[in-house]
Amino acid sequence: MVFYPPAWVPKLPFDPPDSITIGDFMRSEETGRHPIAKSRNPFTCGITGKTYTTAESFERVNLLAKALSKTMGWEPNADSPWDKVIGVFSFNTIDYLSVMFAVHRLSGIASPANVACSASELEHQLKSSGAKVLFTCVPVLETALAAAKGAGIPEDKIFLMDLPHHAPKPHFKTVDDLIQEGRSLPDLEPLRWSKGQGARQVAFLCYSSGTSGLPKAVMISHRNVIANAMQYCVFESVHRKKLGIDTQVELGILPFSHIYGLVVVAVSATWRGDEIIVLPRFELNQFLQAIEKFKINHLPLVPPIIVRLLSSREICKKYDLSSVRFIFVGAAPTGKETVEGLLRLFPKWTLGQGYGLTETSTVVCSTSELDVEQGTSGSLLPSTRAKLVSPDGQEITAYNTPGELLVQGPSVVLGYLNNEKATSEAFIFDEDGRWLRTGDEVMVTKSASGNEHLTIVDRLKELIKVKGHQVAPAELEAHLLSHPAVDDCAVISVPDDRDGEVPKAFVVTSAEVSSRKDEDIAAEILKFVQDHKAHYKWLKGGVEFIDVIPKSPSGKILRRLLRDREREARRAKVSKI
Template identity: 80%
Template sequence: MVFYPPPWVPKLPFEPPDSVTIGEFMRSEIYGRCPIAKSRNPFTCGLTGKTYTVTESHARSNSIAKALSKILGWEPNLDSPWDKVIAMFSFNTIDYLGVLHAVHRLNGIATPANVAYSASELEHQLRSSGAKALFTCVPVLETALKAAKAVGIPEDKIFIMDLPHHSQKPPFKTVDDLVEMGHSVPELEPLKWVKGQGARQVAFLCYSSGTSGLPKAVMISHRNVIANTMQYCIFEDVARKKLGVVTQVVLGLLPFSHIYGLVVVAHGATWRGDEVVVLPKFELTEYLQAIERFKINHLLVVPPIVIRMLSSKDTLRKYDLSSVRLLFTGAAPLGKETAEELLRVYPTWHIAQGYGMTESATVVCSTSEHDICQGTSGSLIPGTRAKVVDADGKEITEYGKPGELFVQSPSVTLGYLNNEKATAEAFVWDEDGRWLRTGDEVIVTKSPNGHEHITIVDRLKELIKVKGHQVAPAELEAHLLTHPAVDDCAVIAVPDERDGEVPKAFVVTPASMASRKDEEIAAEIIKHVQDHKAHYKWLRGGIEFIDAIPKSPSGKILRRLLRDREKEARRAKGAKL
């Protein structure tokens, strides 16, 4: 049984354009964007208030492209896009999207990297993507330089994003320097794309943890991002029109390096004329001050931020948050009880959530403000089809029965870079065409309004989601096995009040460690992870030593048994308390 968007969801007015860059799509009113004359300033710094108009933002991006062309010797219509890959390793700034579009203007590929990465993790992304240049910022410059040196990116191809309250002037060209240089550089020749090139050509290499090993590069085409921008905005516009919302002020806190922030916030919000108030990272006071100062209407967050708000009610009362109409969460499910608790604090707010993934170039289903069913991730967006498949590969045709979610959409991506095996496993074909296997277990139910909603039940891929970040257990397990005190191991997710989930390791030690204390060994292993992995991959769930890791006859770790063991231990601890 194939599921479709509810009847109230409009169809796409036309096929997403497949022969223009994302930047051209974002600038041209012929594709349906909010008229530029009626649009708010696209990006405003939430710390300083610095901002640019739509026209100024586009001009800055053009100047950056011209300057990069001169410095790097790249011409728009010469060489392969794979010869013109530029990495972005920076906190959010008001120029972040302009730099990415400047790369596309040169017919290049942008690869945004998680700013929490360690040097070795960034090195992996730079090396596997083939990055030739790097944008970064002062707070993470040391990490960036170490990774760049390891892959051979010279220092004259490293550029600095301007961050508020960081006046230090490093010996590298900044974005403002590039803008100034671009003023004196001749105009670039127009891109000469053929029909369908936007559907085939990679715009972004975004890294997904997948199910095993190091993060994999997802090849996202220009048309993928264009399609999802149209799909998500058209879906949301139904409720916005009912509420009389033309343009609004949106929170830009989610990392633009993450697919959620990149597509939904940076592209979706600005395409429909909204203003995005940019914050470089989450700090509760700055977050609340920005909401009050800029009268933010739409908060796009992850569940751990909601939990932090609920644990800081006294602080919340100090700020005027009356401008907020909608709080929308993604990247991990928001529990029904948590949403209801927030509604008791702010009863006028709409609390909604959606679901998507890097491989779907973001949104698959979302909650409309006029059809909220707490605990679900909403309904399919325009142009999307889905089916639910049981463990035997049979399609589920009834409501409320769990199975794996398969998705079709023009935003479903091209596959994984240089990984045919992973691509073949995740992107499958049948008589109805190409489907994305999400690896997530879902159920389909009906809301009180009678519309089909999708609820995420479990993650078949077993990813650990730490405050919006994805952690692959196998990556941590491979790293743990490099420590001499680890003979075998398994990593699972355990609940955490602050971060939603955190990794916990079950470890088998070799006989040679029998004389040592568990506490001493655990401290060494924890430090081993902290020295080499991003902070969200640290073993904040602790280490438990066991005699053997439960495995199937084929050698697969039976994480379910470990999760059951953890639940029983927590119940017992609770009983003692």
């Protein structure tokens, strides 16, 4: 059975353009962008207030493209896009998108990298993508230099992004230096793209974190990003119109190196005329100050930030956060208890969740502000279709029945770079066409209004099998976070002689129990689960206290690191025996 968007979701007004760059899509009102004259400044620094108008932002892209063309000898209509690849390894800045659109103007490719990468991880990305240039920033320059050296990128091809309160380094050109150079250079020739080139040509190489091994390079076309921006904005246009929202102020704290921050925030929001208040990283007081100062209306966040707000109630009370209307949470499911706790703290806020992947150029389904059903990730976006299949490959047609989610739509990516095995495993074909296997266990449910919603159960590879029962770590984590002794937590599977697998919790305790004994807190947590959950969900693997739960910048729990920790502990125990 194929699931479709609800009847209230409008269809796309036209097919996503397949022969233009993302940058051209952003510039042209003919492709549906919000009128430039009525648009807010697209990016404003949340620390200094530095900003550019929409027209100035477009100009900076062109000037950067001209300077990059001269520096590298790259021409818009010459050579392969694979000969013109740049790496971007930086915290968020107001020029982040300008840098990537500049290489697109030359028909090249941008590969954004997570600032949490080690030198070896970044070197792998630079080598596998074929990057010839690296844009970075002062706080991570040491890592960038080590990785660039290993990848064969000379220092004169490393450029610095401007970050607040970080002075440029001698001997390195900055983005502003390149822009100044571009002012004295001749105009570039127009791009001459053939029909359908935007659907075939890679715009971004984004690296998926994966559960093991080296990250895979996801090939995302220009049309993939254009399509998802259109899908997301058309979906949201219904509630924005009914709420009387023309443009709004959004927070840009999610890493633009991650597909969520890149497409949902940096591209989609500015295409519809919104203003993004850019922060380089999460720092609680800076975050709250930005909301108060710039009167931010919309907060795209990840679950760890929600948890931090809940544990910082007294600090939050010091700031005027009354401008906030809507919280959009993605990248990982947010538990019911966490949501309810936040809404008790801020009863005038509305919280919705969304779901997507790097492989879908972000959003598959989202919550409308007019149809909020807590615990779900909302409804399918326009032009998106979905199926659920059981472990034996049978299609699931009933509501409230979990199965692996398959997705089809114009934002589904081309595949993985130089990895035919991973690509063939990720996609299947049937009479309805090509489907992406998400690897996520999902249920389709109905909201109170009768609309179909998707509920994300868990990653199939992370489900814990306890004597024929499946236990979702996310469910237990959400329950544990409602306990006053738990500040953060993660649940993994550990081997058990009797049951095969059992859940074990890693817990970061809250400050209010700092004076208590660990064994007493652990006993209390174990009983808390036993009192509220079925016996096969009990924490028979025990509770271990830890200083911090390892997570990616997007908020996903890095369970493999906890599993590695557990294996090492078991080996050490065996060796002592």
